[in-house]
Amino acid sequence: MKKILLGVLMLFAIQFNVNAEEGDILITNEWARPILISGRPGGAYLHIENKGNVADKLVSVTSTISPKLEIHEHTMKDGVMKMSQVDHIEIKAGSSVELKPGGYHIMIFETSSQYKVGDKIDLTLNFEKSGSITKTVNVMMKHP
């Protein structure tokens, strides 16, 4: 019984710990491009600020609108744009990372709906230390 209680307490402590750190990550300026042609992938962008004292990593992104979301980056070499998937994005303590067109971005594949300008989609950002943060994201042609 003691062990179970201890276990519950530990779980609670872990949960508490995660919640405490969650506030260290601040997501702002989130927006997503519409799916212009059915079946084509979409992109989403946002600003991540790490107000905490330890570095954290965005390790994955999930959503109810798609089973397949990936974190990508663009690199330009000799004028040629190359896009590749990245394993994670590190946000150092006290610093921030901008996901934006032409740089880091979230790719949304196999969407269940062809969402348009004016629609809203949900994105859940999963961080290594701070846990998950869900955002409702406006769909627009460009960032205002």
Add this chain to the structure above:
Amino acid sequence: MNSLNKFNKNSIRLLISAVLLLIAVGVWSTYLLKENIPTVTENGRALIGGSFNLTNHLNKPVTEKDFSGKYMILYFGYTYCPDICPMDLQILTDAINLLDSSISGQITPIFVSVDPERDTVEIMAEYVQYFHEDLIGLTGTIEQVDAVKEEYRVYAEKADDTADYIVDHTSYTYLMGKDGKFLKHFNHAEDPEVMAAQITSLIN
């Protein structure tokens, strides 16, 4: 005598120095003047642009002659492109909307697909309507698209062999004159206001 020699030597040295300085300034100013000549544009004129046979988004076959008499502003990309192409097409759209109507009326904005296998005429028709109302979508056979890519010095290759492949590609926007000759290119992520101002200065 000795002092006169010294005087002569000194004046000869001075004279030589002055002549050398004049030559140096002469060469330097020639270079300066040359830099004012748009050599890059001159080179570009010879290299970028040319004839093409493609199909527009209304399923009509077109060549470069169909666009002569108006300026063309062309962007090469593909509709599957999730990030770069919609960004640059939006910038192109914004820039044209910023232009005085007397100038924008002289320009045909064109989106050329570098992914003819997936970008059918129907797909192009659906895609271009999301951007500028005047935007013309062009696609064609693989051979036709390869030919126009070569004419405009566009690099675009499939990055992988999967069904939802990505295309690595150069992301430039080209402004061509009424004669179809190259005027200027704009880089990826250009500021629409800067683009509009530069278009205005070149067309006015």
